[in-house]
Amino acid sequence: MSEPILRKALPDYRWQGVDLRAYKDEASAPFRSVTRQVLASAPDLKGELRYFEVAPGGWTTLERHAHVHAVTILRGAGRALVGHEVVEIGPLDLVTVPAWAWHQFRAGADQPLGFLCMVDATRDRPQLPSAEERAELEAVPDIALFLAGS
Numbered sequence: 443m444s445e446p447i448l449r450k451a452l453p454d455y456r457w458q459g460v461d462l463r464a465y466k467d468e469a470s471a472p473f474r475s476v477t478r479q480v481l482a483s484a485p486d487l488k489g490e491l492r493y494f495e496v497a498p499g500g501w502t503t504l505e506r507h508a509h510v511h512a513v514t515i516l517r518g519a520g521r522a523l524v525g526h527e528v529v530e531i532g533p534l535d536l537v538t539v540p541a542w543a544w545h546q547f548r549a550g551a552d553q554p555l556g557f558l559c560m561v562d563a564t565r566d567r568p569q570l571p572s573a574e575e576r577a578e579l580e581a582v583p584d585i586a587l588f589l590a591g592s
């Protein structure tokens with residue numbers, strides 16, 4: 443079955459023929475209020491384009507892995523932790539997540555955060571921080587504030 447040439451945009455950051463899915467298996471890792479849509483994953487593409495949406499106050503899993511992410515913010519605003527940097531993010535900002543950098547995306551308290559994420563189609567499984575690794579991150583005051591409540 444070939445991909446359709448066009449998938450029209452629908453209201454509220456949905457697309458024709460694209461399922462709204464759970465972010466990841468509920469039990470596999472901690473996160474709050476995140477949905478996932480796979481926008482492109484043709485076998486010849488060697489990559490996947492996904493749209494994630496974090497509801498107000500929600501956050502993605504704090505994780506790291508060998509594969510990299512290229513992220514484009516589409517909707518709302520929030521903050522991201524990448525490596526040891528906490529950055530403010532808003533529409534059309536670009537975020538690069540290098541290999542093995544700890545990362546998490548958090549929506550603002552009063553608005554969602556929606557972003558495109560390009561990723562390798564064949565990728566390694568994310569790692570979660572050990573208690574020691576989390577403590578090391580939280581030794582940085584800005585990061586401790588960022589992670590508070592997750």
Ligand code: MN
Nearest residue numbers: 505511545568
């Ligand atoms: Mn990741």
